[in-house]
Amino acid sequence: xxxxxxxxxxxxxxxxxxxxxxxxxxxxxxxxxxxxxxxxxxxxxxxxxxxxxxxxxxxxxxxxxxxxxxxxxxxxxxxxxxxxxxxxxxx
Amino acid sequence: xxxxxxxxxxxxxxxxxxxxxxxxxxxxxxxxxxxxxxxxxxxxxxxxxxxxxxxxxxxxxxxxxxxxxxxxxxxxxxxxxxxxxxxxxxxxxxxxxxxxxxxxxxxxxxxxxxxxxxxxxxxxxxxxxxxxxxxxxxxxxxxxxxxxxxxxxxxxxxxxxxxxxxxxxxxxxxxxxxxxxxxxxxxxxxxxxxxxxxxxxxxxxxxxxxxxxxxxxxxxxxxxxxxxxxxxxxxxxxxxxxxxxxxxxxxxxxxxxxxxxxxxxxxxxxxxxxxxxxxxxxxxxxxxxxxxxxxxxxxxxxxxxxxxxxxxxxxxxxxxxxxxxxxxxxxxxxxxxxxxxxxxxxxxxxxxxxxxxxxxxxxxxxxxxxxxxxxxxxxxxx
Numbered sequence: 206x207x208x209x210x211x212x213x214x215x216x217x218x219x220x221x222x223x224x225x226x227x228x229x230x231x232x233x234x235x236x237x238x239x240x241x242x243x244x245x246x247x248x249x250x251x252x253x254x255x256x257x258x259x260x261x262x263x264x265x266x267x268x269x270x271x272x273x274x275x276x277x278x279x280x281x282x283x284x285x286x287x288x289x290x291x292x293x294x295x296x
Numbered sequence: 297x298x299x300x301x302x303x304x305x306x307x308x309x310x311x312x313x314x315x316x317x318x319x320x321x322x323x324x325x326x327x328x329x330x331x332x333x334x335x336x337x338x339x340x341x342x343x344x345x346x347x348x349x350x351x352x353x354x355x356x357x358x359x360x361x362x363x364x365x366x367x368x369x370x371x372x373x374x375x376x377x378x379x380x381x382x383x384x385x386x387x388x389x390x391x392x393x394x395x396x397x398x399x400x401x402x403x404x405x406x407x408x409x410x411x412x413x414x415x416x417x418x419x420x421x422x423x424x425x426x427x428x429x430x431x432x433x434x435x436x437x438x439x440x441x442x443x444x445x446x447x448x449x450x451x452x453x454x455x456x457x458x459x460x461x462x463x464x465x466x467x468x469x470x471x472x473x474x475x476x477x478x479x480x481x482x483x484x485x486x487x488x489x490x491x492x493x494x495x496x497x498x499x500x501x502x503x504x505x506x507x508x509x510x511x512x513x514x515x516x517x518x519x520x521x522x523x524x525x526x527x528x529x530x531x532x533x534x535x536x537x538x539x540x541x542x543x544x545x546x547x548x549x550x551x552x553x554x555x556x557x558x559x560x561x562x563x564x565x566x567x568x569x570x571x572x573x574x575x576x577x578x579x580x581x582x583x584x585x586x587x588x589x590x591x592x593x594x595x596x597x598x599x600x601x602x603x604x605x606x607x608x609x610x611x612x613x614x615x616x617x618x619x620x621x622x623x624x625x626x627x628x629x630x631x632x633x634x635x636x637x638x639x640x641x642x643x644x645x646x647x648x649x650x651x652x653x654x655x656x657x658x659x660x661x662x663x664x665x666x667x668x669x670x671x672x673x674x675x676x677x678x
Contacts, residue, residue, distance in 0.1 A: 289518060
């Protein structure tokens with residue numbers, strides 16, 4: 206689970222992050238599911254490139270948003286890992 | 297269209313009802329003659345573009361056997377160019393290295409292959425065709441090309457006792473997902489219902505095996521297990537609600553809220569006459585059971601009306617002759633006795649006589665006769 210600061214989360218291979226014009230939202234597509242994302246969720250996933258660590262991601266988000274809760278980012282990533290949308294390599 | 301829920305997420309494209317298999321649980325229409333005039337490549341491409349504009353994000357390419365369409369790779373390419381997530385639902389027959397390569401190049405995202413059982417002879421017998429070997433070759437090819445693989449297995453009285461072996465097979469193929477879906481009784485499957493419906497003992501055993509496999513294989517494989525609704529207290533939330541999240545386009549261009557809605561006495565809607573947007577928003581067909589206003593009691597005042605939407609309209613029609621009644625699988629339905637009687641009959645072990653399953657004939661497969669498959673007593677479980 207990509208919850209440790211040193212882990213480098215990335216989208217699972219079968220998952221696609223895309224922007225849906227019809228809904229004006231980012232969405233995460235998997236074989237049987239569509240997850241409609243809010244702006245922050247899309248920003249987090251957009252940074253999950255397998256190179257940035259969780260700590261890096263939180264750092265970048267702090268540059269963009271006033272208030273970034275470390276725990277919330279970890280919780281969001283853990284939930285997507287449980288849905289098999291996000292994978293991670295250790296440090 | 298203000299709310300997100302008012303736009304469809306998924307489009308099921310049933311490209312052709314032609315199929316090399318003869319599965320006795322086939323849910324496609326009984327009269328396939330009405331679907332012989334299939335949409336052209338250009339018509340499908342237009343439908344996909346209209347679907348994308350309407351909000352569709354996922355395209356499920358199915359049939360019949362979608363690989364029988366020689367233009368499948370062109371349809372996939374168009375879908376991918378539109379940004380759709382593309383999912384091929386196939387028997388695996390016809391997925392040669394050459395065609396798989398074409399589909400990979402076209403951008404296909406995901407492949408689902410059906411198997412009928414883990415044991416070759418049983419799988420072939422249920423499919424009505426020697427096919428197990430080719431399915432295995434296709435599954436290995438999918439993994440080799442780097443696609444995520446889902447193995448689809450329709451469960452019924454004749455194979456549910458093999459669920460442990462089926463899960464082992466899925467694991468040995470390195471499937472990423474396995475969908476174990478109990479038969480739904482529509483189309484040809486309805487004819488064979490009494491021979492397909494498993495007993496409660498069979499179901500309980502299967503659920504225990506699935507539970508243990510989930511714990512064991514958690515990291516490697518996602519296991520989806522769909523209960524047979526005849527044994528559920530509440531009905532399934534069919535299609536996530538009528539005209540709410542999904543739509544189906546069938547080979548002749550008819551558009552349906554669900555793949556079996558052609559059985560209902562409702563006006564047709566066709567891409568030959570209207571745009572997908574008009575059909576979704578304006579057609580009488582898509583508005584008929586949308587929302588909750590159409591509901592009778594006990595659905596109308598039920599806390600679950602937004603959870604299961606009164607269940608399946610096609611099943612209500614099939615069992616009661618009225619599509620606007622509560623799905624009789626619901627234990628609160630005034631018609632529930634119809635389902636209870638079928639379930640009660642399925643408990644007889646051993647059964648008074650083996651129930652013959654009638655394999656599904658296909659117009660293109662005139663060489664095959666209706667040889668009944670013997671579906672033996674369900675008590676063996678070994």
